[in-house]
Amino acid sequence: MTAAPVEDTTTGDASTAPAGAVREHVDRSWWDRYGDATVIWSSRLLLLVVVLVLWQVAAGRWVDDTFISRPTDIVARLGDWWRDGTLADNTWITVQEIVLGFVIGAAAGALGGYVLGAARQVYRVLDPFIMALYSIPKVALAPLFIVWIGIGMDMKVLLAAVTVFFLVFLNTAAAVREVDRGLVDAVRLMGGGRREIATKVILPASMAGFLTGLKVSVPYALIGAVIGELVASNRGLGYLINDSAAQFDTAGVFAALVVLSVIAGVLNLLVGLLDKRVNRWKPLD
Amino acid sequence: MSTLLSTDGLTKRFVKKDSATVALRDFHLEVEEGTFVSVLGRSGCGKSTMLNLLAGLTTPSAGEVRYQGRVLRGPQTDIGYLTQSDTLMPWRDVQRNVEMPMELQGTPAKERTEAARDLIDRVGLAGFEHHYPRELSGGMRRRASLARMLAGRPSTLLMDEPFGALDAQLRHELQVELLRLWSGSEQTVVFVTHDIEEAVLLGDRVVVLGGLGRVIVDRRVDLPRPRNADDLQVDPEYVSIHRELAAALKGAAS
Incomplete structure (x- = not known):
C-alpha cells in the first residue's frame, strides 16, 4: 500500500x-x-x-469409503464426466442459471434500492412488507414458481434472482439512506441541484452498499439455482448431485460439489476485482 | 465600501415534538464588502446556525438574510462555505475534489484541471493530487477543502471554526496561509471561531456573540497588516483588545 x-x-x-x-x-x-x-x-x-x-x-482405512469416497475416485469421476460430456453439459446449465439469476437479481436490486432508498416516505411505508418478504425462506417459493413457470431453467433463474434481489436491494437502500448530509450540503453549496446530488453524491456513496450486496449474494445465487435443481430437474449440477446420491455414488456427489465450489470461487474473484476497482477510496477499516 | 451581506431579525427554531429549541433570536449583522469579520463566541451560542443561514443551507424561522441587496433563498455559488467537518467526497482524489465546483459550473475539463492544479499548489498540496481524502492527514484535508471552496471562485467566504480540530502549530500555519490567500483577493470573509487570538489575528472586525446570537461586542481591529502572531503577543493595542474580548466572553456566560 x-x-x-x-x-x-x-x-x-x-x-x-x-x-x-x-x-x-x-x-x-x-x-x-x-x-x-x-x-x-x-x-x-x-x-x-x-x-x-x-x-x-x-478413506477405506479409517472411514468407510461409501460415505466419504476418496480424492482419486473423485478426480477419476470428473475425468469420466469430462470425456462423455456430462460435466460440460450440466455445468453449463447451472452456470447459466447462476449468472442469469445473479445479474437479473442484482440489477433489479440495485435499481430498486437506489430509487426507494432516495424516496424516504415510500420506503417507510414499504419497509415492513419488504422485510416480511425478505424473511421468507426462498426454498419455500420453489413450488410456487413451478406452478407459475414450470420446471425449466427459468424457475431456477427466478429462484436465484429473488434471493440476490433482496440482498442487493437492502444493502443499496441502506447505503443510500445513510449518505452523509454534509456531502449533500457540499454539493448544494457548489450550486448543484437534485440531479447533481443524485449522480455525484448518492450514486457513488451507494456503490459501497451495492458491492457489499453483490459480495454476500454470490453464494445465494448458487444456493437458489442448485436448490431449484434439487427440487425439480433433469439436468444441471443439482440434478447430478441428486442422481449420484440416489445411487450411493458419493464420488459423483463430491465431484459435483467440487465443480460448484470452483464456480463460486470464480464468481467471488470477479466481484472482488470489481470491488477493488470501484472502491479504491474506501477506508481501510 | 458597501454592505454586502446583512441579516434582519434573523431567528431560527428547531422544532422537535411539542417544543422548539431556539438557536438564534432576532440576530442583526451587517458585513461590508471586502472585509474580514471574525465572529467570536462560546460553543452553543448559535454560531454554526448563523453560518448555515448565511450560506442559505437552512431557511430562517423568521427574518431574512440579504446578499447583494437581494433576499437569500438558497445556496449560491458566489458564497463559499468551509464547514467545521470535512465534506470532501471520499471517492474522489484531491484533484477531482478540487475540480468539483468547476465541474458543476460547467467549466471545460482542460481549464478546470489547470485551475485545480494551480489551487492545489497554492494551498501547499502539490504532489498529493491523486491521494484520496482518507490517505491525507487532518491538516491536509483542511487544505484540500480550502482549495475546493476557492475553486468555485466565491466572492464571499464563510468559515466555521475551520482549524478548530488541528493542533496549535498547524492551526497557526494555516491561519497565515489563509491570510496570504485572502490578501489582495478582495473577498469578504465571515470567520467563526471560539479562539480570541485567532479572531484578532485574522479579523478587521470582531463580533462577540452571547447566547442566542446576541451581539455583545462589535469592534474594529486596526492592527496593521501583515500581522504576526508572535509580535502581536507584545503589542499593547492587541493586549487591550484581547482583554476586552475575554471579559466580554466571560460576561456572556453569566
Missing part, C-alpha cells in the same frame, strides 16, 4: 514554508512487496494438499 503521508510542521516561517507535506521515493525489494502474498498463498496450497492427503489415507 501507499506510504503514510508525512506532515512537515517544523518550518516556522510560513512565507517560505514548503508544501506542508513531503513525498519520498522508497525502494522496496521483491520480498517487501510480495512476501506477504507469497506466504499466504503457499500456506493455502499446503493446507489444501494436507487435507487431500489425509482424506486419501483415511
Whole structure:
C-alpha cells in the first residue's frame, strides 16, 4: 500500500514554508512487496494438499469409503464426466442459471434500492412488507414458481434472482439512506441541484452498499439455482448431485460439489476485482 | 465600501415534538464588502446556525438574510462555505475534489484541471493530487477543502471554526496561509471561531456573540497588516483588545 503521508510542521516561517507535506521515493525489494502474498498463498496450497492427503489415507482405512469416497475416485469421476460430456453439459446449465439469476437479481436490486432508498416516505411505508418478504425462506417459493413457470431453467433463474434481489436491494437502500448530509450540503453549496446530488453524491456513496450486496449474494445465487435443481430437474449440477446420491455414488456427489465450489470461487474473484476497482477510496477499516 | 451581506431579525427554531429549541433570536449583522469579520463566541451560542443561514443551507424561522441587496433563498455559488467537518467526497482524489465546483459550473475539463492544479499548489498540496481524502492527514484535508471552496471562485467566504480540530502549530500555519490567500483577493470573509487570538489575528472586525446570537461586542481591529502572531503577543493595542474580548466572553456566560 501507499506510504503514510508525512506532515512537515517544523518550518516556522510560513512565507517560505514548503508544501506542508513531503513525498519520498522508497525502494522496496521483491520480498517487501510480495512476501506477504507469497506466504499466504503457499500456506493455502499446503493446507489444501494436507487435507487431500489425509482424506486419501483415511478413506477405506479409517472411514468407510461409501460415505466419504476418496480424492482419486473423485478426480477419476470428473475425468469420466469430462470425456462423455456430462460435466460440460450440466455445468453449463447451472452456470447459466447462476449468472442469469445473479445479474437479473442484482440489477433489479440495485435499481430498486437506489430509487426507494432516495424516496424516504415510500420506503417507510414499504419497509415492513419488504422485510416480511425478505424473511421468507426462498426454498419455500420453489413450488410456487413451478406452478407459475414450470420446471425449466427459468424457475431456477427466478429462484436465484429473488434471493440476490433482496440482498442487493437492502444493502443499496441502506447505503443510500445513510449518505452523509454534509456531502449533500457540499454539493448544494457548489450550486448543484437534485440531479447533481443524485449522480455525484448518492450514486457513488451507494456503490459501497451495492458491492457489499453483490459480495454476500454470490453464494445465494448458487444456493437458489442448485436448490431449484434439487427440487425439480433433469439436468444441471443439482440434478447430478441428486442422481449420484440416489445411487450411493458419493464420488459423483463430491465431484459435483467440487465443480460448484470452483464456480463460486470464480464468481467471488470477479466481484472482488470489481470491488477493488470501484472502491479504491474506501477506508481501510 | 458597501454592505454586502446583512441579516434582519434573523431567528431560527428547531422544532422537535411539542417544543422548539431556539438557536438564534432576532440576530442583526451587517458585513461590508471586502472585509474580514471574525465572529467570536462560546460553543452553543448559535454560531454554526448563523453560518448555515448565511450560506442559505437552512431557511430562517423568521427574518431574512440579504446578499447583494437581494433576499437569500438558497445556496449560491458566489458564497463559499468551509464547514467545521470535512465534506470532501471520499471517492474522489484531491484533484477531482478540487475540480468539483468547476465541474458543476460547467467549466471545460482542460481549464478546470489547470485551475485545480494551480489551487492545489497554492494551498501547499502539490504532489498529493491523486491521494484520496482518507490517505491525507487532518491538516491536509483542511487544505484540500480550502482549495475546493476557492475553486468555485466565491466572492464571499464563510468559515466555521475551520482549524478548530488541528493542533496549535498547524492551526497557526494555516491561519497565515489563509491570510496570504485572502490578501489582495478582495473577498469578504465571515470567520467563526471560539479562539480570541485567532479572531484578532485574522479579523478587521470582531463580533462577540452571547447566547442566542446576541451581539455583545462589535469592534474594529486596526492592527496593521501583515500581522504576526508572535509580535502581536507584545503589542499593547492587541493586549487591550484581547482583554476586552475575554471579559466580554466571560460576561456572556453569566
